[in-house]
Structure formats: structure tokens, C-alpha cells
Amino acid sequence: MATGEGGLRERKKRETRFALSQAAIRLTLERGWENVSVEDIAAAANVSERTFRNYFTGKAEAIVASHVERGRRTAEALRERPAGEPLWDALVNALVAQFEPPRPQASDTPPPGYAAALQKLLAEPAVQYEVFRAHATAQDELTAAVAERTGTDPADLYPQTVAAVVSAGLGTALSRWARNPTGSLGALLREVFDGIRAGLPDPR
Template sequence: MDVEPGLRERKKARTRQAISESAIALFLERGYDAVSVAQIAAAAEVSKRTLFAYFPSKDDLVLHRFADHEDEPARVVRERGAGEAPLDALHRHLRSRLDERDPITGLCDIPQVVAFYRLVIDTPALAGARVRYQSRGEDALTSALLETTAPAPDAELTSRLTAVQVLAVLRTLADRNQRRISAGSSADDLAPEAITAADHAFDLLRGGLPHHT
């Protein structure tokens, strides 16, 4: 009795992956705006109704790959070691992901990953939607930070502002890495610069932005 639900879940996962891969292939070939949902459904050999059951919007067909990571910063904060500050935990986690060349950091030169990032960055509709998608991650990280904050009238606002800045930094660093890779750098050659940029970004988050005159 325990095997059947697992089989169903695996089948659903395969269907979801097939739909997503068909969509990405068509978007890369023809451009995001030139491909219809009906064309994607036909390529994946599913009905439009089935497609929408897995991906409620056209944006979801691409951006779910970012959404799959939306709770990761919150999880890092909750699972950090005793006495470790949230920003230190997030910084440590980012550096470990950079060392692993994790695609979510942008420090990855696998051709399929580079093509995917170019699709997102170069398509205005997707770039804008990606920011909207980030709101769920902001909610999750805000909650995680709030759990570690002493009660205060401005605790929720402080946690929210911190979450917004952290996720904006992570997105900006990833996009910066991918732009350099698209310009011809390899992930290994870019790694020292990417790590220095990450360190600089988190130093700014810890100390506050400099005042310019």
C-alpha cells in the first residue's frame, strides 16, 4: 500500500519535468514571446488543462526553477549553528554554493545553464516576473529572521527589509556572474572574482551602505 503513492508522485514529477523541458527548448529556439502555451502542450504531448495543472501560468514554465530554491535562505537561517548570525550563515552558504558551481549562484558555465539564464535575463517579461516570484522567498526569509529577533515594535519591518536586501544581493550576484560567463569567462576563471564580490556584498549588508557625497 505504501508503494503506489510513490509511483504516482514519480509519474507526476516526470510529467512536470517533460512539460518544463519542452517549454524551455521551444523558448530557446523561438523566443519566449513567440511560443504559445498550446504549442508547449503539443510538444510535451499533454493537454492544455494538464499543463496548467502543473504550471498555472506561462511564466511558471521557466521561473519554477528559481522558485524551487525560494525557501533555501530561510532554511539556512533556521538550520544555522548555535551562535552564528543569520548573515554569517547566509554568507557561508553562498560561498559553499559558489565552490560547488551551483547554477543558482550564476557561477556555472554548463551550456544549458548559460542558455537558460540568457533567456531569463534577456526577456523583459521573465525578468520582471522573476522579481515578483521573489516575494514568496522574501516572506519565508522574513519569517525565519523574525524568529531570531528580540521582540520590538519594528522587528517585523527590520526582518522584512533584511530579507529584501539579502535576496536582491543574491539575485544581483548570480546575474553578474552569468553576464561575465556569457561574455566568455569560464566558471573556474571567474570564481575568485565571484567570491570577492560575494564577500563585499555581505560586508555591505553587515555594515550598511556607504554614504556618498
């Protein structure tokens, strides 16, 4: 019973973190970095400023928390993939599931000015620092999941290398999409990883 309650509490904490992160992203893209306060973010997520401070040290950490959560979910999804599925198929399917909605909707199309606002937000030094930290956290989570799936140790070179390659591929796709956020991010991720799995042959 206690374990179940602990799991429920942890899930609710993650949901609150994600809601705060989504509110922070939405508000800063709409109003600009300088025009959004911690109080604004907390109000948008229907929590107190004190609750926000329980989860994050500031706006930048809140904004990047969505990426941290997606990294955690990717590792969890990899663990849930069929045991007989080839590793890279399982990795790509687990990753794409975090970015590709089951049913595309009209609301998924970014509004005018979204790309410029996103580029400006990602150029903030505080956000860049948190993105660096988030990549490291996500890579550690994935390393552990790859090690479990392959029967290796997280300290071994193989799972660390696989996780690093996934992180680089994801970062490339996200950077490309951020410059022109139209079309399917899932399709772009699959294109990137198709090239990686093929050994990145000479395009000529």
C-alpha cells in the same frame, strides 16, 4: 503516518515544479522564447501538458519557478544553520549553498551564446513580471525565517529589512552574473555580501 505522506506529496510536487522550471529555462535558452510551447516543456519533463497546467499558468511562471524554489530552500537552509552562527554568516552560507555546486564540473561552464540568450529571455515582459512576483515571495519566506532565528515577529521592521537587503544583494549579483555568466556565482555572492556586512564603505 498521514503527516509523513503529506510531506512526501509536497516534496514530490516541489520536485515536479522544479523539473518543469528547469526544462522551461533550458528550452527557451536553446530555442528562444517564441519557439518553445507549453507542450514542449511538458514533454521535456516527461509529464503531460495537463500536469504542466496544474502547476503553472504559462511559460514565464514556469521559468521563474526555479527562483521561487531557491528562495524557499534558502529560508529552509537558514533554519537549519547552527544556532550559534552569527546571523549574516548563516544568511550568506544558506544563500550561497543554493547556487554553488559542491564540486564544480566542466558542465557548469555556460555554452557559447548563453549570456546573450539569457539577457534576451530576462527582457521578456512576462518574465520580468514573474521575476518581480518571485522576489516578493522569496522575500516573505526569508522574512519569516529571519524572524524565527532572531526571536522577532515577521511584521517587525528588523526581519523585513534584513530580507529586503538580502533580496537586493542577490538581485545585484544575479544581474551582474547574467551579463557575464562565467566564474563562480557563489564567489560573486560572497563579494556582494562582504560589502554589505562592512556597511558599504566608500570605495575611494
